[in-house]
Amino acid sequence: xxYIDCVVDTNPMAQEIHSVSNHIKGTTTAVVAMQTAVVxxxxxxxxxxxxxxxxxxxxxxxxxxxxxxxxxxxxxDSHLMQLNAQKKQLLAIRGRMxxxxxxxxSRYLKLFNGLNQNLKQRIFELxxxxxxxxxxxxxxxxxRTKYLTATVPVSQLESLAASQKIIASNVKFRGxxxxxxxxxxxxxxxxxxKLTDRILLEKGNVENSTLSVPVVISxxxxxxxxxxxxxxxxxxxxxxxxxxSTIKNxxxxxxxxxxxxxxxxxxxxxxxxxxxxxxxxxxxxxVKDMANKLFMANNxxxxxxxxx
Numbered sequence: 001x002x003y004i005d006c007v008v009d010t011n012p013m014a015q016e017i018h019s020v021s022n023h024i025k026g027t028t029t030a031v032v033a034m035q036t037a038v039v040x041x042x043x044x045x046x047x048x049x050x051x052x053x054x055x056x057x058x059x060x061x062x063x064x065x066x067x068x069x070x071x072x073x074x075x076x077d078s079h080l081m082q083l084n085a086q087k088k089q090l091l092a093i094r095g096r097m098x099x100x101x102x103x104x105x106s107r108y109l110k111l112f113n114g115l116n117q118n119l120k121q122r123i124f125e126l127x128x129x130x131x132x133x134x135x136x137x138x139x140x141x142x143x144r145t146k147y148l149t150a151t152v153p154v155s156q157l158e159s160l161a162a163s164q165k166i167i168a169s170n171v172k173f174r175g176x177x178x179x180x181x182x183x184x185x186x187x188x189x190x191x192x193x194k195l196t197d198r199i200l201l202e203k204g205n206v207e208n209s210t211l212s213v214p215v216v217i218s219x220x221x222x223x224x225x226x227x228x229x230x231x232x233x234x235x236x237x238x239x240x241x242x243x244x245s246t247i248k249n250x251x252x253x254x255x256x257x258x259x260x261x262x263x264x265x266x267x268x269x270x271x272x273x274x275x276x277x278x279x280x281x282x283x284x285x286x287v288k289d290m291a292n293k294l295f296m297a298n299n300x301x302x303x304x305x306x307x308x
Contacts, residue, residue: 092227107248111241213239215251217258230255260301267302 216233232248239247274295278288 089227096227096229107245111245114241213247215247217251217255219260263302266296 214235218231218233220229221227230252232251234244234247278291281288283291
């Protein structure tokens with residue numbers, strides 16, 4: 001077995017290794033720089049994507065909120081319009097109720113004032129005979145002692161009999177006046193009883209009867225909200241205020257149960273009355289012709305021959 005001694009120079013190899021090490025360090029530095037750049041680019045891309053996503057989400061949410069706001073604003077406006085319409089209707093109803101209240105209160109005020117006046121007049125008439133009697137007879141009753149005092153002259157004995165006759169005659173005259181007053185009083189009482197018997201009716205002879213009273217009911221719309229105004233007219237020539245009020249209250253309580261019937265043709269009486277009013281009007285002929293044309297073309301309903 002042979003042994004060979006070799007001497008190897010390692011300097012070139014060390015230089016090459018050193019050069020490779022430098023290259024590796026440069027590559028490492030480049031890789032680190034590239035990695036840093038890639039991370040920075042990815043970060044910028046991620047930030048850009050996040051910004052775009054956030055902006056898109058914000059825009060979407062803002063658009064949805066704007067749509068909801070617009071829808072809610074539209075609903076609020078529509079409700080406000082409805083509330084305004086209802087407000088106008090309530091104001092119209094309030095005005096009509098105030099007018100009805102004032103009309104009813106004035107009607108009952110007139111009725112009660114009339115009743116008070118009638119009762120006052122009746123009480124005055126009932127107390128009038130007593131008051132007249134007291135006024136006329138008070139002085140006589142107060143001075144009865146003075147009037148009935150006997151005066152006897154004592155100056156002359158010859159005139160005593162004549163004085164007694166005069167006093168007796170005076171007493172007889174006053175007694176006759178009292179008897180005449182009592183007779184007149186009894187006669188007046190008899191006449192009053194006869195008059196009372198003619199006016200008052202016995203309950204056993206009273207018979208129930210039904211009388212028909214014509215009533216005119218006018219119903220019209222006076223505004224755009226279809227608010228109705230009802231007017232009731234009666235013939236007040238033969239009816240008392242209390243009777244008129246009772247009839248109007250009965251009609252008002254049954255007005256909802258009455259059915260308006262369409263009229264096929266204009267009633268002759270209505271047409272005649274309208275023609276009279278139109279002929280007596282001071283309007284021009286063109287206005288009269290137009291009013292007559294509208295009257296003939298109008299469709300109306302009536303309650304004629306309805307009974308309550």
